[in-house]
Amino acid sequence: MDILQDLENRGLIQQTTDREALQKHLNDNQVTLYCGFDPTADSLHIGHLLPIIMLKRFQRAGHKPIALIGGGTGMIGDPSGRSTERSLNEASVVHEYSEQVKLQLAKLVDFDNGTNAAVARNNHDWLGHMTVIDFLRDAGKHFGINYMLGKESVSTRIEQGISYTEFSYMILQSLDFMKLYEEENCTLQIGGSDQWGNITAGMELIRRSRENEDDDINVFGLTVPLITKADGSKFGKTAGGAIWLDPEKTTPYEFYQFWINTDDRDVMKFLRYFTFLEEDELAELQTALDKHPETRLAQKRLAEEMTVMVHSQGALEQAQKITTSLFSGDLKDLSAGDIEQGFKDVPTFEASKDDVGLIDLLVNASISSSKRQAREDIQNGAIYINGERQQDLQYVVNEADRIDNQFTVIRRGKKKYFLVHFS
Numbered sequence: 190m191d192i193l194q195d196l197e198n199r200g201l202i203q204q205t206t207d208r209e210a211l212q213k214h215l216n217d218n219q220v221t222l223y224c225g226f227d228p229t230a231d232s233l234h235i236g237h238l239l240p241i242i243m244l245k246r247f248q249r250a251g252h253k254p255i256a257l258i259g260g261g262t263g264m265i266g267d268p269s270g271r272s273t274e275r276s277l278n279e280a281s282v283v284h285e286y287s288e289q290v291k292l293q294l295a296k297l298v299d300f301d302n303g304t305n306a307a308v309a310r311n312n313h314d315w316l317g318h319m320t321v322i323d324f325l326r327d328a329g330k331h332f333g334i335n336y337m338l339g340k341e342s343v344s345t346r347i348e349q350g351i352s353y354t355e356f357s358y359m360i361l362q363s364l365d366f367m368k369l370y371e372e373e374n375c376t377l378q379i380g381g382s383d384q385w386g387n388i389t390a391g392m393e394l395i396r397r398s399r400e401n402e403d404d405d406i407n408v409f410g411l412t413v414p415l416i417t418k419a420d421g422s423k424f425g426k427t428a429g430g431a432i433w434l435d436p437e438k439t440t441p442y443e444f445y446q447f448w449i450n451t452d453d454r455d456v457m458k459f460l461r462y463f464t465f466l467e468e469d470e471l472a473e474l475q476t477a478l479d480k481h482p483e484t485r486l487a488q489k490r491l492a493e494e495m496t497v498m499v500h501s502q503g504a505l506e507q508a509q510k511i512t513t514s515l516f517s518g519d520l521k522d523l524s525a526g527d528i529e530q531g532f533k534d535v536p537t538f539e540a541s542k543d544d545v546g547l548i549d550l551l552v553n554a555s556i557s558s559s560k561r562q563a564r565e566d567i568q569n570g571a572i573y574i575n576g577e578r579q580q581d582l583q584y585v586v587n588e589a590d591r592i593d594n595q596f597t598v599i600r601r602g603k604k605k606y607f608l609v610h611f612s
């Protein structure tokens with residue numbers, strides 16, 4: 190099936206410029222396309238995944254993706270989709286973020302697979318050395334103020350205010366498209382739906398600066414939809430904050446759990462958006478969802494695909510093992526690393542490796558508020574050590590209670606977890 194049809198079936202096209210011409214262009218050529226990512230943090234997050242996967246889809250269809258790192262634009266700040274001015278990051282910080290973002294992109298997009306290997310570029314390489322005179326003469330001349338004021342990213346900000354810095358952002362992104370068009374024969378830019386204005390501005394710049402040339406200029410833009418959820422809340426934001434792609438910031442277990450918790454009403458849409466599963470398999474999962482929603486087969490499949498894609502098969506297996514152990518309450522087979530992932534946000538008490546009476550431990554670790562309370566908790570059967578109830582008031586916590594010789598998981602009541610770390 191051709192790529193545009195596949196994208197359309199998956200609901201992945203928000204807007205395209207001249208759809209028919211784009212179709213023909215993609216049918217007749219190996220097309221070089223790009224998507225830009227501004228380094229606004231030390232890691233990409235789940236909101237960046239859709240455009241990244243889009244690059245992979247085009248790559249699988251035989252086209253050539255460029256992942257553009259916004260080392261230059263990241264110094265300025267895109268007003269698109271934002272209601273307030275951004276605060277500027279130090280140059281050294283943007284530089285550091287750029288390196289991290291580049292490494293992440295390299296893991297996700299195939300940078301060495303022969304004829305259509307993906308390429309990484311950094312727009313600081315050209316924007317960072319441009320003089321202000323060149324900028325105003327060569328780029329600025331092609332942008333009418335009315336045209337710029339008409340862009341949604343600007344018009345929606347006139348009331349609250351927008352700096353000249355952010356106002357100029359669209360010119361920088363346009364210069365990128367022109368640069369990549371000239372140097373890499375890049376003819377398609379893709380992005381999130383809020384990027385439509387910047388993408389079309391780039392096409393306009395390419396056309397205007399080549400007005401006197403006779404050959405046809407074939408450049409295109411395509412945007413993906415904003416991801417919405419049935420419950421109206423924002424995609425990718427949880428109580429614990431953003432879902433990052435960096436395993437140090439969001440562990441693979443947490444990442445896996447994020448997808449597992451997808452609402453029944455959203456799961457099929459997300460499978461279409463994010464995975465490469467094809468119609469027949471999607472239909473099977475739809476049937477499972479209709480007949481046996483309680484098995485959460487579609488959610489499991491989504492979580493598996495995404496965890497392997499962003500992390501690894503090993504990370505998926507670890508996440509599944511932790512999930513099963515936490516569900517059954519049987520923690521014996523977990524390693525210290527598993528415990529750290531599975532109980533990342535649980536209060537942790539540091540202890541030495543000496544045997545200690547359970548009552549003392551409960552009080553020292555602030556699990557029970559007093560010795561009396563500790564005795565009551567134990568007698569009431571509210572205290573569990575590594576998932577096993579302990580009702581002996583004289584019990585001494587010892588080496589055998591240490592998982593991987595480092596952790597003891599204590600539960601008080603139904604789901605209040607505490608971690609004791611022995612060192």
Ligand SMILES: N[C@@H](Cc1ccc(O)cc1)C(=O)O
Binds near residue numbers: 226227257363
């Ligand atoms: N403006 C894009 C990032 C980007 C940067 C440079 C480009 O040339 C293209 C895209 C964003 O904020 O998501």
